[in-house]
Every structure is written in C-alpha cells, then in structure tokens.
Amino acid sequence: MDECSLYDTVIVTRSRSPHHAGVVNEPTSRAQGVNPLCGDRVRLSVRAGHDGIEDLRHETRGCAICIAATDLMAEVVTGRTRTDALELGQRFTDMLESQSPPGEVADDADMPEVLRAFLPLKTHRSRLRCATLPWTALGEALNHD
C-alpha cells in the first residue's frame, strides 16, 4: 500500500487504538491545539509535579498522523521534566522541518525511536503540522500551568 512507510504500523495502530486517550485525574494544566486549516483538534490534560510530567492524556479529533503523534508524544514525555519535554518537542519539529532529505537527518541519538516513524512526512510537507500540533499544545500546557 505505502512503500515509503509513511503509514508505519505503529502510526496506524496507535491512531486506531491510542494508549493515552482520555483525561488525567487532577490535571495541573490543560491545553488545546487546533489546526484551523484542516479542523484537527488536540486536547491535552497534564498532571505535572516537581519531578516533571506524571501523566498526560489526550482527546484528539483528526487524521491518523495527528492521533498517533499525540499518543506517541504522551508516551515519550511522561516521566520527563518540563524542560526536557519541551526541548524534545523542539528537536522533533526541527527533525521534520529541516530541509535535508529523510535519509540524511542529523543523527539525533536521543530521539526516541518511535518518533522516527514520522520521518517520511518530510516528503509530505503539507502534513507536517499534523505531527507537530500536539507538541505545540504541549508547549501551551507546560508554559501556562
């Protein structure tokens, strides 16, 4: 179907049954990200403590890329400090937006493997925001809690 593996198994699976859907108990912050151009909408609820993000859940309406990106974000940021999480978001965005072809991206050893599933988006630039939207919302949530 899709030889370039944009719709990697992890993306399709997560979009169909996200692991982190819902709302956290006793959230310390909430945020919403909307892409008005396509109607995608990500709602996040976060419980963060002194040591960082304890729990993060989402209600996402959107395409497979957006749902999977949100769900995988929830997975990789849980347990991280705020700073660490935001910095990861920046690196993820940079990885997708840099002009280098998908094969030759800077070797970011710290990039969680699951996030690399989005690399093929580099050749579908009109879909980039589907993957970065949850990270924008996370920035909102962490900067206003």
Next chain:
Amino acid sequence: MDECSLYDTVIVTRSRSPHHAGVVNEPTSRAQGVNPLCGDRVRLSVRAGHDGIEDLRHETRGCAICIAATDLMAEVVTGRTRTDALELGQRFTDMLESQSPPGEVADDADMPEVLRAFLPLKTHRSRLRCATLPWTALGEALNHD
C-alpha cells in the same frame, strides 16, 4: 521616410499651415473635442444657415494627423447641409474603423479624395481617434446649434 504614406504630403502640409485655422465671424455654434488620452484639443466655430454650413474654422492643438484631419474636414463640409456633413463624418469613421485592410475598403465613390489620405491609419489603430476627433466635435456643434 514613410513608404506607406501615412504622412501623405497633404497631411504634413496641412498640419504645418492649415487653411481654415481661426474663428468664424458671427458663429452660430461652437464646440470642443478633447482626447484626454493624448491631450489633443479641437475647437470649432461654425456659421450655419438655412442651406447648411457656410463657414467653419478651428483652433487645434494636437498632432499632425489631428490638425490635418480638422483642416480637411473644414474644407469638405463647407457648403454641405448639416445632414450631409454628419453623414459624411459617419462614413469617414466607418471607413477607418472597419476591419477590412486598407487596400480593400468599400468603394465609397462619394468619399472626397482628400479624406482617403487617412486610410493608412487603419494599420495604426491607436491613432484613429486623432482623425475622428474633429468629426465628433462637429457632431456636437451641429446638434447643439
């Protein structure tokens, strides 16, 4: 200089020394024609009686085509009835504006020979109004006297 004879001797000569420049005595009507696109301005004064146009003089500021066309108009309409003069103006305009090439214009036996000097304008359509402007002004003058 001009092998297609657009600037026929009669045109150049008349533009340099018009025969009918000036203002008539006891005018029965006056009119002005202006081409705002190029600043050409034709002022006519006419004395018309029961039998038609008795005298017509002009003050023309403009290009050679415009001055000569005005002067030759004065020449050919003097002595004609109003109707006859207006009808001639229409035929003159039609002759120039019709899409047929200059060689094949409808054989208008009644067209005074001097007016045929303007036929080469058919290939310089942007200059057509220079030649028809005095006739427009004449229409004004005769319809409002």
Next chain:
Amino acid sequence: MSASDTDVLSQADLSHLRAQFPILSQTVHGKPLVFLDSAASAQKPDVVIDGMAEMMRTQYANIHRGLHWMSERSTEAYEAARTRVAEFLGAAAREEIVFTRNSTEAINLVAYSYGSLLRPGQAVLISEMEHHANLVPWQMLRDRIGIELRVAPITDDGDLDLDAYGALLADGKVGLVAITHMSNVLGTVTPAERLVAMAHEAGARILLDGSQAVVHRRVNVQDLKADFYTFTGHKLYGPTGIGVLWARRELLDAMPPFMGGGDMISSVTFEKSVWAPVPAKFEAGTPAIVEAVGLGIAIDWVESIGFDAIGAHEAALTKHALRVLPEVPGLSVVGKPRERGGVVSFTMDDVHPHDIATLLDRNGIAVRAGHHCAEPLMRRLGLTATARASFAAYTTEHEIDVLAETLRRIRQFFV
C-alpha cells in the same frame, strides 16, 4: 475531432484530447498521474501554454497608449480576448467584460464598488454552500458599512432551499443576492434562472459565482438575466492570474471604480480624476496581458471540443463515479443534489480525509481533502473535512476505477 458530430467523446477522441495535456503523462511516486483535482485548478492544454510563450517570444509590449507596432499587436490580442470572453458568456457587449486576477477579485470588486452603493438597512443574501470567496467579501462589506448578511439554507440533499430563499427575499430589503452557480463541494448546480427571477421580483440584483459552473456547461448571461457573473481562468483550462467579472453595462456605468491608477482615468489633476469609460474604469494598471490572451485561447480550445461533448462526457463520468464509489466499503458520498456537475465529495468511516488524500497520492492519484474553502457548509453538513474527486474533459472512466480500487485498499489497510 469528431466530438462535435456525435456530442460525446469517443475513446479515440479522449486519447487525442489527453495527448494535448503534457502533464497527464507525468508519473507521481512512480505511478502514472491520475489527476482528479480539476475543480481546484484544471491542467492546461498545449495550445494555451504555447500560445502564451509565443506571445512573449514574438509580439509583446505593454498595451494601450503604445503607438508602436508591438504595443498595438498586444493591445489587439488583449482586446480580442475580451471579445472572446464576451461571446463565451453571451454578454450584450464586450465592454461588459472586466478582467480581474480571479473569481475572488471579481467578487471583491463588486463588494467594494457596487457594495458602496448599498445602504445600512439593506441586506446581501448568500447561501449556506458558498465558497469563502463569495462569503468573506460580504462579511467585510457588512462590517464596513453596516448592511445585513442573510444566509439561505440548503436541504439535507444539498440543494438550495427555495422556499427559505423566497422567504428571505420577502421583505424587499435584499439589495443584492450573491449565490454560486455550482457548488465546489457538493457539485450542486443551482437553478440559476429561477434564483434570478425571484431576486428580481423582490427588487434585488443578483451575482452568480460561476467559478465551477462555466467549466462544465454553456452559460449565457443574457438568457440567465443575471446582473453579475464571475469566473476564474485557471479552472477553465486557462492560466493563473486571470479572472472575469461580467456585469450589465448600466451597472458598471453606475459603479465607482475599485482601484485607482493608470488606464482607468480619462483625466487627472491633483484635485480630481475623471474616470475612463468601462471596462477601463475597472482595470487600473498593467493588466495580466499574456494571461488574458491565454484565457482567450483556452476558451477557443473548450469551444473546439464543445460543451455538448464535455457535458455529456462529464455527466457519464459522474454517473459512473456515483455508481462505483458507494460500493467501496465504508464510503459515503456527500450530498445528493438534483443536478450535479463533475464533483464528488466523500468520506470513509474510520479513515480521515487527509489520510485518504495522502495515501491516494502515494498511488499517483490527486484528490483534494479538507474544507474546500467552504467551512460554514462543512459545519452545516456536520463534517470537518471531506475528500473530493473532480472531473474534467480529460478525465477517464478508468481513472475513476483506479480511484475506487485504491480506496478499497486504503480502507482495508486501516480497518
């Protein structure tokens, strides 16, 4: 081409026709391009591309006022394109054709210029299925001068609700109706003559947005008795950067200019300018000369095929699509209008339209997905987005089969 004899495109006609569109032989992601996004913008035949290049190579200069040969030839070509458009729309006079950048600018021109003649208390009436191009300019006018904006609803099938339309006209406050002649989302062809008659009866003028309609059918503005009609060149196999406003002469005469500049005045002092006669009054500055000429060529091309043949071909394609697409598991076609042009929007259970579009693209198939610049319509339909396949004279039944087959595989992949 034998098209005009038989009024339908034979297989041979169609191959001949497709061969005139160089882009159709391109591949995308290693697959032959299947271009089903013509409602967004149509591809251009060789004659248009070559004709524009030829003009720039051999006969180009700025138009009007140029007293030299190149300028006169360019002016003639530009003005001949105007005459061509006037014939195409059945306008009463060539002076009724104003060239704009696109349909959007044509509508904005009317909103600024004719709109300035409306008074607070009067209303503009649009419909629920307008493209943003025929909605936002009226909102901006409302906010500028305080008119009311009324919206005629559509039925669940996607037709204009004529009773409601009549009711909204009833109080006589509507100064202008602005309604699409064909929806770019639902494909709905609106009953234009009826809409015009009802508007006029209520004392309103009417603008028809023909951006989609002119591509699929012969339009005669005098038969329609419309007041304003707009379309855009790039959807009619013509270049980008050129669009058309048609309006009845006496309306154009009464309207103030939209933009100021060269060529739209007959005299200028620092105190005061006197406007040129129409259409110059509405064409300030150097127009899209080469693009207007390109549009003229595109119209020649369309007429060489003929609307009978194009219409019949597109109707056959649409019928075929409406048969095979609903057979794809989970797929729903949006809307069921009484009369539909070559546009089919659809959704698929469990697969977002954007994912559909991207996966189709990986198979060489170009469709559009999103709100199609008709957000309020999407909201009315309870959707955030749809996928949309749209057909042109060069579209084949086989391409629709490829679309259906690929959609089937996408669905399997996701479920």
Next chain:
Amino acid sequence: MSASDTDVLSQADLSHLRAQFPILSQTVHGKPLVFLDSAASAQKPDVVIDGMAEMMRTQYANIHRGLHWMSERSTEAYEAARTRVAEFLGAAAREEIVFTRNSTEAINLVAYSYGSLLRPGQAVLISEMEHHANLVPWQMLRDRIGIELRVAPITDDGDLDLDAYGALLADGKVGLVAITHMSNVLGTVTPAERLVAMAHEAGARILLDGSQAVVHRRVNVQDLKADFYTFTGHKLYGPTGIGVLWARRELLDAMPPFMGGGDMISSVTFEKSVWAPVPAKFEAGTPAIVEAVGLGIAIDWVESIGFDAIGAHEAALTKHALRVLPEVPGLSVVGKPRERGGVVSFTMDDVHPHDIATLLDRNGIAVRAGHHCAEPLMRRLGLTATARASFAAYTTEHEIDVLAETLRRIRQFFV
C-alpha cells in the same frame, strides 16, 4: 557570462544576453525591431518563458491545502519565489512579501488597508512626479475617508524640492508619504534614504514606488529603512499579472485585509472570520502561481547578470543618449535631474510626440509617447505629451544611434 567579473557588459556579453530575448530578433514594418519602450514593460528572456511553460507542462496544480504531489510541488515553487523576492529586496523575512497583480494593486492595497487606519485631519504626502498609480489611489482614499492630500513640488530640473518636502512634513499631520523611487518620465532617482529619514522624523510612514527603480539598481529595503515598497514583475523581465508589496511585518500584522476569500482566513463562520497570518491574509483566492514562479526566474536572471553590470551598462547608454539626442535639431530633453535612470523623455519643435512615435515605429523603433500616466507632472512641465526612450539590459548604443539618426530624418521631413 563574464559580466560580474568586469562589472560592465562587453560587446560579446551583450550579444549573448540579447540572444536570450527571442523578440529582439523580430522585424517591424520590415525593419529590425529597436525596442526602446522597456520602462513601459520589459521583454522576457527565454528562461522566464520556458520556465513558466515547463511548470504548466510538468508540475502544476492549485497551491496550499493540496495534499498531493503536484500541489505540494506548485506550493513549494510559489513559496520559493516569495523567498527569492524577499532576498532580492533585502526584506527581514519572507512573510513580508505579498504578491499582487502589479504595482498598482500593491499601492491600492496599502491605500485601502493601511489607509483605513488613517484619520480625518491626517494627510498623505505625494510628489508632483508621481505615476497615476501612486496618485489616484490616494485621491480615492481622500474622497472616501476625508484625509488631506499634499503634493511636494519638483524643481525645474526635475528633482524633488527637498525644502518644500520638509515644509510639508513640518506640522506632523502627514501619516503616510508615498513617493516614487524613480520617475518613469524624468528618470529622476529620488534620494530615498533622505526621504525616509525626513518622513520618519516627522512621524510619518513612507511608501516607495519602486516600479522603475528596482529594474536598474540593487534595492535593500532594510538599508533604505522604508515602510512599504512596491514593484511590478513585467518591468523586471518577468511576466505580466504579478507584482509585489513589501511592508514591515508589524505593519502588515496591524493592517486589516484588503480582499476576502479563500486562503486568507484561518477560520470562517457566517458571523465572523479570523484572518490568516501574513502574507496569506493579503492573498485572497488562487494567486498568479505560474507568474510568481516566472518572476522568481526573472530575478534569478537579473542577478546572474548582476546590478553592477546592468547599472554600468544602462548608465553608459543614458550618458550616450544625453549626448547624441540633444544634437538632433529641435530636440529638447525633458528634465535634468541629479541622478537619472535609463529613461529619457524628449520633445521636438514642430513635431508632435505622437507623430514622432508613429514615424519611429514605421522605422522599427518602439518608443512611448503621451503623458506616461503622469498628467499632473506634464502640466507642471507645461507639456501635454513627450516622447520617451527607455533602456534595459539588452539595449545597445547602436540602437540609440539609430534612434537619433531617425529623429533627424523625421525632423527634416516635417520642417
């Protein structure tokens, strides 16, 4: 091309350069074309013509929102053209570039949008040597919202009178200055940095009409410290139908949109629309996609020659023209500005400019004659019309000699 090494075009460079303009080998009335009307619109090199055709042949679709390959490629090409223009003007960010149809539309956009932020009692200050494009929009604004229109005089030589300019700014009421960077009639290059500094000191914003200036010299809007800058593609060896407004980001952000439609909103309901970020906010509807790409190619072409070489070449041509033309009996060159671009207007005793132009044309020579869309300037100069020869990168000294020789014969013919 070795041009950039030596900063001047050798004879060989020039032949090579001219060979890239197919139209230059045309004949007119049996004579080789001598095209001296580039200030009205420049001819286009092969790369521009072919690049536009190539895009339509292989990589065309409507831009933005298209999720498919052709649409993404078209979007990239269109947005790359924006980046190219931003670099060309030295803009701080690519978002500061708004594509319009031409310079005229760019100025009208500012007059409608930024103009709506001015208040009665404030003034707009223009000069006596403006093109109608930079005069009529401000008159229309004056009549719409009741601002005052002030006009800075020029000296008899054709320079801006800086003392008077300063005096008109002195009361602090001027909200916006709008002045040409180079006159299309006199060739005057205005002291833009000075004008900007004086405007800013008086608390006014300043728009520079760069329609003529960008063709002849490198412009850097940040060095100039201007607020708005406009130019038009077709004079810069690019296509018709595309122009540019540059403005500082914070101004664009603060300005309301000009036209409404698709692509300029981020969300729409019937009640209210939310505008998209700049530059999209100002680009309603399908833009002149192919033409923007063509403009990008034209800029590449210009930069491949280099402004040092073009500037030196045109300065040499102008100097030559100012030497040989006044030697023609009865001929007077109009204006004697301190700095002059490649434009020379002239009159000849006893021969009307229109007759000059027509007779030159019969000899294959294209010049413009008339008021050059600058009627008030003509009135200031006490003229109704002039003939104007204008030079481009492809103009040769020989062509100027042919012009002078033919003018001599025309004069003999008439006197």
